[in-house]
Amino acid sequence: MQVPIEDQFGVQPVVRPDRPASVRLTFLLLWLSESAFDLGSTLISFAIGVWIYSHTGSVQDYSLSVLAAAVSSMLIMPFAGAFVDRYNRQWVVVCCDLVSIFSTAAIVLALSVGQIGVEVLYLYTALSAAVASLRRSAVRVVISSFVPKDRFTQVSGLSGVSRAVVQVAAPNASGFLMAHLGLQAVMGVHLSLLTGGALLAFSALSRVRNAIRGRQSMNPQHSFLVSARTSFQGAIDYLKDSPLMRSLLLYGALVQCLLVLATVMLTPLVLSTHSTDVLGLVMSVGVVGALAGSLLAATSIIKRHLMLWVLICDAIQSAAILVAGLSTSPVIWCVAAFACLFGGSASVACSGALWMRKAPLAQQGSVFAVLSASNLLVMSLVLLIGGYLVDAVLEPAFAAGGAWTHSVGSWFGTGKGRGIAFLFFVAGACGFLLSVVALASPKLRQLESLVPERSDD
Numbered sequence: 001m002q003v004p005i006e007d008q009f010g011v012q013p014v015v016r017p018d019r020p021a022s023v024r025l026t027f028l029l030l031w032l033s034e035s036a037f038d039l040g041s042t043l044i045s046f047a048i049g050v051w052i053y054s055h056t057g058s059v060q061d062y063s064l065s066v067l068a069a070a071v072s073s074m075l076i077m078p079f080a081g082a083f084v085d086r087y088n089r090q091w092v093v094v095c096c097d098l099v100s101i102f103s104t105a106a107i108v109l110a111l112s113v114g115q116i117g118v119e120v121l122y123l124y125t126a127l128s129a130a131v132a133s134l135r136r137s138a139v140r141v142v143i144s145s146f147v148p149k150d151r152f153t154q155v156s157g158l159s160g161v162s163r164a165v166v167q168v169a170a171p172n173a174s175g176f177l178m179a180h181l182g183l184q185a186v187m188g189v190h191l192s193l194l195t196g197g198a199l200l201a202f203s204a205l206s207r208v209r210n211a212i213r214g215r216q217s218m219n220p221q222h223s224f225l226v227s228a229r230t231s232f233q234g235a236i237d238y239l240k241d242s243p244l245m246r247s248l249l250l251y252g253a254l255v256q257c258l259l260v261l262a263t264v265m266l267t268p269l270v271l272s273t274h275s276t277d278v279l280g281l282v283m284s285v286g287v288v289g290a291l292a293g294s295l296l297a298a299t300s301i302i303k304r305h306l307m308l309w310v311l312i313c314d315a316i317q318s319a320a321i322l323v324a325g326l327s328t329s330p331v332i333w334c335v336a337a338f339a340c341l342f343g344g345s346a347s348v349a350c351s352g353a354l355w356m357r358k359a360p361l362a363q364q365g366s367v368f369a370v371l372s373a374s375n376l377l378v379m380s381l382v383l384l385i386g387g388y389l390v391d392a393v394l395e396p397a398f399a400a401g402g403a404w405t406h407s408v409g410s411w412f413g414t415g416k417g418r419g420i421a422f423l424f425f426v427a428g429a430c431g432f433l434l435s436v437v438a439l440a441s442p443k444l445r446q447l448e449s450l451v452p453e454r455s456d457d
Contacts, residue, residue: 029204033197035162040193042170047186069129076130077373084365089138090205096135097198111184141364144356152353157297164291235366258431260382272417286337293345306350307447315435317343322428325421394419
């Protein structure tokens with residue numbers, strides 16, 4: 001038996017299974033579906049990059065595949081919120097799965113007859129990224145609709161666990177398949193994961209049919225573009241009317257800069273003075289830290305004071321980035337990588353739980369779309385600006401005989417990689433200061449109690 005909860009418009013968008021075992025099974029199916037989808041996406045993203053670079057030898061062509069995914073995800077976000085808020089979320093997920101399955105099958109067929117070009121893979125990458133963003137938004141709102149609020153932190157933690165495992169397993173598996181069987185084999189595995197994930201998602205969503213309804217109250221005579229603009233404006237209005245949640249959005253975007261910087265710039269920092277074996281060790285220890293942070297959130301340890309956990313974990317993350325910039329020791333880098341990704345993963349899980357608990361259910365699709373778009377924008381800006389600063393300003397300044405050799409260089413050293421190290425130090429110091437200022441703010445520190453819980457409408 002299921003207990004309906006009627007909303008203000010007279011429809012029944014939320015139905016919570018009244019048995020905990022039913023809730024657990026439904027979430028387990030969705031979690032496995034998302035894990036399969038993420039694993040396949042990471043496998044194919046890695047494989048396409050390798051294929052493009054091996055066939056063209058161009059770093060620019062390789063980077064264009066990454067840019068295509070980021071831009072398409074950013075462009076779909078304003079419309080993703082409207083889709084999720086307006087339409088039946090089960091069919092949104094089903095349509096996303098069907099598009100992914102048929103487009104992947106088409107690539108497999110094209111590879112089998114040997115007729116495929118780089119442009120086709122760009123298009124496939126962009127389409128896959130856009131569909132994944134839309135699907136992820138729909139699944140996230142559905143989970144928020146039927147999982148009890150006191151379990152949101154554990155839900156976010158489990159999602160972090162699966163992402164950490166995927167980050168470890170996918171590149172190795174994809175590299176092995178590419179080396180021995182080629183892109184077509186990776187595509188075949190991806191197609192199998194998509195099909196399995198689609199079946200799991202359909203089974204789970206069928207168990208909570210009313211929890212997947214969109215806002216049927218929206219005027220059906222309005223065009224989709226009008227609905228998209230209205231839905232997106234609703235999310236913006238919510239942020240305007242809730243200063244603390246707006247502060248959380250801005251704070252989270254700034255902290256995201258640090259996490260992107262640490263994960264992207266770590267590779268050139270380590271390789272400037274050490275081998276790829278050392279890089280692999282540091283990155284592996286970092287992934288273990290991310291897994292540990294997610295497991296911490298997935299347990300029942302973190303139940304209250306979520307914002308305080310966010311701020312403390314962000315301070316740990318920033319301190320780790322600062323320390324990494326001061327050292328050239330692989331041991332110190334391993335410790336810093338573990339601490340950085342441990343704090344980052346736990347912070348993301350707690351922050352995600354806060355948004356699920358506070359954002360109005362009827363507008364969560366649009367609110368989550370705004371959050372994702374802001375994170376993608378920050379990631380793109382950090383990659384562009386950070387790369388330019390390192391290549392054009394910092395590395396030349398710290399080179400032998402450079403402008404900062406006898407000033408800042410006396411503290412950080414000179415030579416290859418010291419400009420990146422200085423960027424790590426400055427970014428870590430700024431992030432740590434930001435976290436300390438946020439901790440000193442009583443309102444932000446007590447956001448969890450000051451911002452009212454969402455109503456189950």
